[in-house]
Amino acid sequence: MRPLERVLVALEAAGGPGADGELWAFCPAHDDRNTPNLHVREAEDGGVLLHCFAGCSQEEVLAALEERGVRRRDLFAGPEPGAAGERGAHPAPRQRATLQPPPGDGVGVRSEALHPAPQPPATPRRPCTLEAYAEAKGLPVEFLRELGLSTISYMGRKAVRMPYLTEDGREAAVRLRLALERSPQGDGRFRWRKGSKPTLYGLWRMERVREAGYVVLVEGESDCHTLWHHGIEALGVPGATSWKAEWAAHLEGIGRVYAVIEPDAGGGAFGEKLAASPALRDRLRFVEPGGAKDVSELHLSDPARFEERLRAAFGRASLWTDLRREQSDAAARESWRACEKLARERRILDRFAEALERSGVAGEVRAAKLLYLALTSRLLERPVSVAVKGPSSGGKTYLVERVLSFFPESAYYALTAMSERTLAYSEEPIKHRFLVIYEAEGMSGDFATYLMRSLLSEGRVRYETVESTPQGIRPRLIEREGPTGLIVTTTAVRLHPENETRLLSLAVTDTREQTRSVIRALAKRNREEPDLSPWLALQEWLSSPGAARGVEIPYAEALAELVPPVAVRLRRDFGAVLNLVRAHALLHGASRERDEEGRILADLDDYAAVRELVADLVSEGVEAAVPKTVRETVETARRLLEDSGGEPITTAAIARELRLDKSAALRRVRAAIDRGHLKNLEDRRGRPARIVLGDPLAGEVEVLPSVEKLRGCRVAGSTGGSDTPLPTARPPEDPEDATTPDDGSANGNPGGRRVRFTL
Structure with a gap:
């Protein structure tokens, strides 16, 4: 294999060299994968000339290629210059008048220029030694050495080695810092040692954390070093989005958990990741680093006043629960203003059907209404799941997609397919949310259907597996919190028998008349796109934390007495009917009365609307009627x-x-x-x-009684409507009445190196 071909294989370069034997590739000595800035050219003697325009030295590039299995002697065809008869490296020139940097679009092109121009020299990188790191962070070198930091050589360059130790002091991972500053091409400052499993940085100090009764969570290691130097107990999360829910177990029993939120997108993602841990959120306090980017910058800007400014920042810390309530209350008020007119409508499902038809959906009114109502039931403890059935090209997917457009994305999670263990391992939130699977075949495998049944029936997934850890093979319990609903489309007549009984089966219309309506809708030129903003606002208002979720059905017992117990499946289907009634009442909560406990009272209009949608489906499901x-x-x-x-x-x-x-x-x-x-x-x-x-057609049995029968039942009673709705979200407290959390800032501890810092 020619030397140039060896390099192409090692670099996984797309395409081959140009006619003159040169190309651009991604440099293996740094982590930039946006711009191909390594120039590769075949020398006159058959060897290879390499030059990185991002500033990597010849030695760094050669060392990186060796890491990929390309020996130095394999890169060159002739003897090394100055050493006759020996094979060695051609030193690539640091500047060549004929070379130009790669274009901004990242496409490899010829390097010749019509008018040769001198290439500006690459900015020299400052070696990342422990001494340079200590100087950059304003920390004593000896203090960092005590923490286990050291200088090593990595791929021909200096790096700071930072060990991650477990609580008992064993080395679980090693992170290398390769550069002090972020490069223009991207953040290639860090690299994990092969085999490392990221975890929290500083776990070996957990005894100190428990003694202090608090901990400060920060992004990365340098902020930990700064805080530890000032006697403040901290743990580092190696990346804004790398927090894992299971890490919260290390913080069990720690009364106060502070998180430093940096003023950028990464800081916001960091806060959201932490708040997503149920075991952590009630103790979580957010701290803004006082106008600085992070703790390290706050320290460097004024070391003498660092602890004073940090105490002030902790004094302004807010509990995540308080921040969340304030944000949700403000969002609820905004949503109510946008949806008030729609929320006061007496027949919201009819308005929905009209808007859907104007948008180009032909027919399928009953199916669309039922899907909308089922998706609204996500807010209840038992969502109602639906299987949409029909022939190929029957419009199942299109119908579901159009209905979903009336809901915010937080209401559902749509997939075309999923692996057997997706429900167990996915980190996508599914609580009070619908999982939408386009085509039931995408939910393949017995294990996947088993997990789905568990989720629908029990409202959660509990899956125990084993995984490899530094301590060996250990069990791990994965829990996915529901409740979750399911919408699935299928061409099958029946699903898995155990799944079939957990969903309402809804068939799309297959007649010629429906096909004609669809064709006309497709040909219509002046299709009106509905204004979805009030519909999205309505669902956001209903799902706000302060909104009423409880619904009481005063006539539930009377209805149960009128339903004939013709099949065991009714035990499940009757519960689904009641939940659809609750969802309809919840949807019309702005025009329903409340009981003494603030629960929405469902009236007979709610039952009438639901019966119109599902009476035949329930009868057919228990085979008391023939479709x-x-x-x-x-x-x-x-x-x-x-x-x-x-x-x-x-x-x-x-x-x-x-x-x-x-x-x-x-x-x-x-x-x-x-x-x-x-x-x-x-x-x-x-x-x-x-x-x-085959068997003769049997007579039909009315499973769900008529509204008239229910109204005539002496137990049923009646609950009229009410015209006094209002946003149920609790307004936030006046900021002037807010109290500052007791953070211990009045203790007057002067702080200092190795002095316990009280929060």
Whole structure:
């Protein structure tokens, strides 16, 4: 293999060299992957010339290539200059008049210039030694050595080695600091030693933390070094977004947890990651570093006043729960202003159907309303899950997507497919949220369906596994908190039997009339895009922390007495009906009365709206009624069989009679066979079906009673509406009435190196 080819393989360069044997590639000696700034050219003797325009030295580039398996002697075809008969390195020139830096779009191009211009010399990098690091951070070198820091050589350059020790003092990870300043190409200052498993920095000081009763969480190691030098107990998180929920176990029993939030996007992400840990958020206090970027900068700007300014910053610290309440109250008030008119509507689902139709969705009013109501039920303790069924190209996915557009993204998490253990390992929040799977086949595998059943039935996932740790193989319990609802689309007539009973099955319309309506909607030129802002605001207002979630159904017991116990499945379906009633009442909470405990009182209008949507679905689910499409298919087959003198008929004949395409007719026939009303006498694969009649169609049983029956029941009673709604979110307290948390700043501890700092 030619030397240039060896380099191309090592650098994983896209494409080959140009006609003159040169190209641009990403330099292996630093972490920039945005701009290819390593110039590679084949020398006249067949060797390779290398030059990094980001400032990496020849030695650094060669050392990095050696790390990738390219020996130095393999890079050159002839003897080393100045050493006849020996193979060695061609020293690449630091400047070449014919070379130009790569273009800003990062595309490798020829390096010649029409008018050669001198290349400005690369800015020399300051070696990252422990002494240079101590000077840059304003800390004593000996203090840092006591913490285990040292200078090492890494890939031909100096680096500061920072060991991560466990609570018992064993080395679990090592992080290397390669540079003191962030480079223009990106932050390539840090690198983990191979095999390191990131964890909290400073765990070996946990005994001190427990004794102090507080801890300060910061980003990175340097802020820890600064705080420790001033006697302040701290732990470092190695990156703004690297916090893991299981790390909160180290802080169990620590009464006050402060987090320094840096004034940038990373600081915001850091705070959100910490607040997402349920075991931490109630003790979490956010601290802003007093106008500085971070703790280290605050120290460097005025070392003499560092502790005074830091105490002042801790005095202004706010509990995360207080900040969250203030933010949510303000957001709730803003949402209410945007949705007040819509929230006061008496029939919100009708307004939704009208807006959906104007946006280009043809028909499917019942399906759309039920999906909207199910998604609103995410706010309850038992969301109602739905399976949308229909033939391929029936519009299932489009319908679901259009309904989802009326909800904020925080209401759902949509996927086309997921692996078997996604529900266990994903960090995406699923509490009071819907999981949307486009095509049930994407939820493949017995284990995936098992986790889904557990999530829907128990409202959470508890999955115990084992993982490799520095202490060996250890068990790990993964918990995903719900409740969570599921919307899944499928072309199947039935899902997994255990999943089928946990979802309401909703079929899209497969008739020619519906197809005609869809075609007309597609051809319509002046399609109106609805204003979604009040709809999004309505759902945000309903989901605000201060909003009413409790719903009481005064007539629930009377309704239960009127429902015939015709099937065991009703034990689950009746609960789903009640939750849809609660969701409808919650949606209309601005026009419903409240009880003494502040719960929304559902009235008969809520039951009437839900019964209109699901009465037949419930009856069909418990097989107390035959779906209209199945009954129509069986009756058609009966007529055709009479005409044929009892000879078996084909699916194609049924399709022609019903004026359906073959796929839609096949789904109907399969559904009828599944219920036993038709039989297929053909048992050979690939042969046309031979359809005959099966079990006779039974009479229908009314499972959900009419509103009139329920109203006439003496136990039911009636609860009219109310016109006195208001945002239920509690307004924040007046800032002037707020009290400053007791942070110990009045103790007057002067601080200093190794002096206990009281918070």
